[in-house]
Amino acid sequence: MLSKKQALTEFHRGSILAAAERLFAEKGTEKTTMDDIARESEYSKATLYVYFQSKEEIVNAILLSSMVLLQKKLEEAIRSNPNWFQAYNGVCEAIIHFYGENPAAYDTVARQTVMEAEGGQADQSLKEIRQVGEATNDLLADFLKRGAAEGAVRIELPPKETVLLFWAGLFGMVKMAEGREKYLQDTLNIEREEFLRHGVRMLLDSITKGRIIE
C-alpha cells in the first residue's frame, strides 16, 4: 500500500500527465511546450520538474501508461469472450475506443520504434515501454494462433508478422478516421465509429478462411 505521501505524488503526476495527454492529443508532442503543460495542469513550470525530470519523461510516461492500459483492455476483451469472433470484435472495439481517447498515443508509438534503433543505451523507461509493446504483440499473436487452432483464421504468414500487419493496418485506419471525422460525415455521410467497424470487418476478412465457407 502506498503511503499518503506516495499517493499524493502519484496524484500530482497523474494530474500533470492528464493535462499533457490532452495537449499532446490536441497539438502533438512537439508543439506542446512545458509552458502549455504548466498552464493546462495548473502547476507552475518549475513544479513540473519536481515530478518529472524532463519533457521526454512526460512523453514516455504517457506512452507507457497508454500502452499498459491498452494491454489490459485487450486482455479483458480476449478473456471475457469465449467465442473467437466475438473476442475479435472486442479486441477491435478496445483499440478503436482506446485511440478515440488517446489519439496522441499514435505519434508516441511511432517514436518508440525510432528509439528502438538506438539499441542498448536506452534507459529504464524505454525498456519498460518496449516490454509492454512486446507483450501486447505476443498477446495478439497468441490470440491469432488460437483463432487458427479453432479454424476461424487462416494464417499464411507467421503470427507475429500477421499481428504487426494487422496492427499497422488498423492503426492507419484509426488515424485516418481521427483526422477526417468531418470529411467522413460530410462526404461519405458516415460516422467515425461505423467507418472503423467497416475497417475492422475488412481486416477480419483479410485473415479469415473465407474460401472454406463456400
Next chain:
Amino acid sequence: MLSKKQALTEFHRGSILAAAERLFAEKGTEKTTMDDIARESEYSKATLYVYFQSKEEIVNAILLSSMVLLQKKLEEAIRSNPNWFQAYNGVCEAIIHFYGENPAAYDTVARQTVMEAEGGQADQSLKEIRQVGEATNDLLADFLKRGAAEGAVRIELPPKETVLLFWAGLFGMVKMAEGREKYLQDTLNIEREEFLRHGVRMLLDSITKGRIIE
C-alpha cells in the same frame, strides 16, 4: 504558356522544394530548419522567403507535389496493366515506393486533415491539396469499381469508403515498416519490401472475392 519569368520562378521553387523534400525525408518536417533548407538548396535563407511565404507553405507545397506525383504513378500503374490483379499490384508497388521515397509525406497528410477542420479559412494551397486528394481517391474508387465489374473484387461497402479504408490500412503498414525496419530484420528476419508485399496481399484478400476464384 508560362512567361520566361514565370518559368524561372517555377525553377527556383522546384529547386527549393527538392532540397526541402530530401531533408524532410531524412529528419522530418519539424526538425528541419529553414537554415537547413537554405544550405541544402544553395539559396540564401532570405531567398526562400521570396519564393515561399513561410515554412508551412513549403511543407504544403511538398505535400501537394508529392500527391500529384503519386496520382500520376497510380494512373500509370492502372493504365499500363490491363489485368486487374496486375494493376492492383502495380498500384500497391507505387504506393510502397512512393512512401519509401517520401516518408515525410505521411505526417504532412496527417496534418492536412487537422487543418481541414479549420474550415473555410483554408488558403489556396490547402484547397489544391484537398482537390488532389479527392482526385486520387476518385481514381482508386473507379479502379475498385472496375475490379467489381470484372468480378475480381467484392464490394460490400461504398467504393469511396472502401478506398479510404484500404488506403489507411496500407498507410499504416508502410509507416510501421518504415519505423521498424531494423526490428523486422532482427526479430522477424524479413525485409521491409517483403513485409509490405505480405501486407498488400492481406489487404487484397480483404476485398477480393476469394471464394469465387477457388
Next chain:
Amino acid sequence: MLSKKQALTEFHRGSILAAAERLFAEKGTEKTTMDDIARESEYSKATLYVYFQSKEEIVNAILLSSMVLLQKKLEEAIRSNPNWFQAYNGVCEAIIHFYGENPAAYDTVARQTVMEAEGGQADQSLKEIRQVGEATNDLLADFLKRGAAEGAVRIELPPKETVLLFWAGLFGMVKMAEGREKYLQDTLNIEREEFLRHGVRMLLDSITKGRIIE
C-alpha cells in the same frame, strides 16, 4: 555561557557549514546548490533557511570560520616555534595545508575584497570577516617585526605592506599549485607539496637578509 537553545542552534549551523564546506571544496561555491547542501547536511532545504538567511550567508560564514581557523593555526605555529625560521616554516605549512583543505576559501576571499568596495552598507558577517582578516594581517606583521628585531629579516617596506605582498604571493602560488597539480607532475615531475615548499623558500629569500647570514 550559551543557553541550551543557543548551543543547539550553533550545533545545527555547524553541521550545515561542515557539509557546505565539503561541497564548496569539491565543486566551488558557484556550482554548489542549496539542494546539494541540504542533501549533504541531511537537513531539508527549508531548514537551511532557518539557520541562514541566504546562500550568501552560508558562504560568508564558511569564509569566516575558515579565517578564524587559519588565524588559530598561525598563532599556534608562531607560538610553538621559538626559532624564527622554524616559525616561518610553520606559518607557511599552515597556510599550505589550510588551502589544501579549503580551496574554496580562495574565491571567497577574492569576493570579500569586492564587497569591501561597497562601503558602509556591509552587514554584520562581512564586518566580522574583515576584522578577522585584519587580525591575521596584524599577527603576521608582528611576526615580521619580530624577525627584523632578531635580525633574521630585512624589512625595506612597512611590515603591513610586506605581509600583504607576502600573503598575496603565497596565495597565488597555492592557487596555481591547486589548479595545476596534474601539470606539475606530468611536465615538471614535481609534487604539489614540494612545489609549494620551493615557493615558500623563494618568498623567504625575498625578505631575509641573505647577505648578512653569509
Next chain:
Amino acid sequence: MLSKKQALTEFHRGSILAAAERLFAEKGTEKTTMDDIARESEYSKATLYVYFQSKEEIVNAILLSSMVLLQKKLEEAIRSNPNWFQAYNGVCEAIIHFYGENPAAYDTVARQTVMEAEGGQADQSLKEIRQVGEATNDLLADFLKRGAAEGAVRIELPPKETVLLFWAGLFGMVKMAEGREKYLQDTLNIEREEFLRHGVRMLLDSITKGRIIE
C-alpha cells in the same frame, strides 16, 4: 588581407568581446549572462549566437586574445631592453598593466588549468589557449636562463618551475592589489601601482644573487 565581409565579422566579434570583457571584469564570467552581454554590446541576444556558438566560446575567445596580447607585450619588453634588470622591470610593468586592463583574465586563466585536466577531448580553441600559455611560460623561462647566464639571477630550481612560481606570486599580488585598491589607500596610504612595484621588487630579490654582491 581580409575581405570586407571578414573584416566586418571581425569588427562585430570584437565589439561583442569588448563588451563581454568589461562585464566579466566587473562581475566575473559566471555571473555575466548572455542577456548582459547583449545589452552591453547593443546587439540582440540572438545576434550573439551569430558570431559565437556559445557563451563558452566567448569566454575562451577573450582568454585567448588576452593571452596573445600579453605574450606580445612580454616579447616586446624583453626585446627592447638590452639590460636584464631593465627588461625584468619591463616584464613586470607589462604584467601589471595588463591585469590593470584585463582583470577578468585572472579567473579565465584559472579556468584554463582546470580544463587542462580534461585531457585529450579539448577542442581547437582550448588547444590554442594552452599553446599560448606554454609559449609564454617558455618565453619567461628563456628570459630567466638569460638572466642566469648574465650572472644577474641565481637559479636554484629548474627555470620552468621558477617561472611558474614567479608567475603565481606576481599573479597573487596583482589580484590582491586589484581587489584592495581602496584598502591600500585608506589603510596603508599607498597607490596600487607603487604597491605592485614593491611586490615586483620583492620577487626580484627572491631570485637574484643578493649574497654574492656582499
Next chain:
DNA sequence: CATGAATGAGAATTCATTCAT
C-alpha cells in the same frame, strides 16, 4: 532579384527562496 545580417519570441531547464502545516 537576391541576400547578409539581425532579431523577437520562445524553448527546456535550473535554483534560491517562501510558506503552510
Next chain:
DNA sequence: AATGAATGAATTCTCATTCAT
C-alpha cells in the same frame, strides 16, 4: 522547530521571419 511542496525569475540556446541594400 522542521520541512515538503511549490514557484518566480533567470539562464542558455534556437529558429522562423524581416529588412536594408
